[in-house]
Amino acid sequence: PVYLGVPREMAMLPVEGGVARFATRDELGLARPAWPDPADAKTVARWLIDADDPVIIVGKLGRNPEAVPALVRLAELLAVPVTDREESDGLSFPHTHDLFNSGPEPKDADALLIFNALVPYLPALGPQPNAHVARVDPDPVKSRYKFVHNAADLWITADPGAAATAIYDAATQLLTQSNMSRIEERRARLQRARRERDAYLEELAQKAGQRRPLHPRWVAYQLCKVLDDRAILIDDTLSGRVGTQAYHRRTEPRTYFKASSSAGGWGPGASFGAKIAAPDRDVVLATGDGYFMFGSPMQALWSAAHYKAPYLTVIWVNRAWTTGTTGLKASYPEGVTVDTGNYEGGTFDPPPDFAKLAETVNGYGETVREPEELAPALQRGLQHVRNGSPAIIACWLPTPIEELQLGS
Secondary structure, eight states: OOOOOOOHHHHTSOOBTTBOOOOOHHHHOOOOOOOOOHHHHHHHHHHHHHOSSEEEEESSGGGSTTHHHHHHHHHHHHTOOEEEOTTOOBOSSOTTSTTBTOSOOGGGOSEEEEESOSOSSOGGGSOOTTSEEEEEESSTTOTTOTTSOOOOSEEEESOHHHHHHHHHHHHHHHOOHHHHHHHHHHHHHHHHHHHHHHHHHHHHHHHHTTOSSOOHHHHHHHHHHTOOTTOEEEEEOSTTHHHHHHHOOOOSTTSEEEOSSSOOOOHHHHHHHHHHHOTTSOEEEEEEHHHHHHTOHHHHHHHHHHTTOOOEEEEEEOSBOGGGTHHHHHHOTTSHHHHHTOOGGGBOSSOOOHHHHHHTTTOEEEEEOSHHHHHHHHHHHHHHHHTTOOEEEEEEOOOHHHHHHHTO
C-alpha cells in the first residue's frame, strides 16, 4: 500500500463537465536513463578483461528490473562473479546462477565493478592498492553520506542497466581469442566453486534437519523448497536471514525483497501490499518473532482477510531479540548480563501464541516443534492461503543464547 499525494494546485483545478483532468505521465515526462561516457565504459571493460580475479558487487541494482538481464549478460560474457551485498533490498542477480557468490572476496579481487552499493565492503576488508575499482551509481560519490569511505579509480554517474550495457558493448570490441581462453578457464573454475558451495549448503541443511530442537537453518531450507518460481518472498528476518538468503533460489526480479538495514517490522504490511499487487502469486513472509510484533501484524492480517489478499507468514520463534542477547554478549562479554546469565531485557519467554493470531481473522495457524513436522505444515499453510485464508506457521526454536550453547 502507498500514499497517493495530489498537489493542491492540481486538486483545485476546475472540474469541466463533471470530469477532472490531470496531467498524463507523458505530459509530466519520464527521465531517460543516464548513459556513461563511452571512454569510461571502455576503461572498465578493459579492467575486467585483463583481470585474473574480477568481481561485480551489487547493492540496489535490482530496484530497476530491466537492469538485471543487462548485468547477467555482462557477467556471462566475461565470466565475472557477482556478489550481493547485505544492503541489497531485492534480487539483483539470479541466485541459481553459477556466477552468483562464487568469486573472490573484495580484498582478493584485482578488478571491482560496484553497482548501487553504499557500503560494498568495510575499508579494512577492501581491495589491495593495485586493484582497479569502478563505482556506478546515479550518485557514485554518495553525496548524502560523506562519512562513507568511497575510494575508487573511476566514478561513473549513470543508470546501472545502461552502464552494464555500455560496458558489455565495449568488451565485445576488445575481446581477443587469448582473452576468451582465459575467461573460459575462469568460468570453469567458478562453476566448480559454485557446485562445491551448493553441496556444502545442502550438507549443512541435511545436518540441521537431524537436530532436535528445531534448527533455524532447517526452517529456511524447508520454506524455500515449497516456493514455486513465481512466488514472492518477503524476508523480514535477522537470525533466519542467512539461511533464507542461502536457499531461496529466486531467479526473477521482484520475487525477493528484504530490508536493507536492521529496521524490522515492515514485513506484514509489505506482504499484504505485495499480494494486492500480484494476486495471482503466492506471497510468503519470513520473519522473526520480534520483528513480527514490531509490524502491527493484526492490522495486516485483518486487511489480508478482508480484502481477499491472503499470504503465508512463517515465524522464527526464538523468544528473543539478538540485540539484547547475542549482540549484548558480543559487545560486553564481561558485563553483568553475561556474568549472571540474566538476559531478561532481550527475551519475551513465554511468547504470544502466534498461530492463534491467524484464527482471529478466520485464518489458519499452526505451531511446529519437530523437524519432520515442518514440511507438511508449510504445505498446509500454503494450501489455506491458496484457498483464500491468511496462514501462520510458527516455528519453535531455541533462544539465541541456547543456540550458542548448542554450538551450531
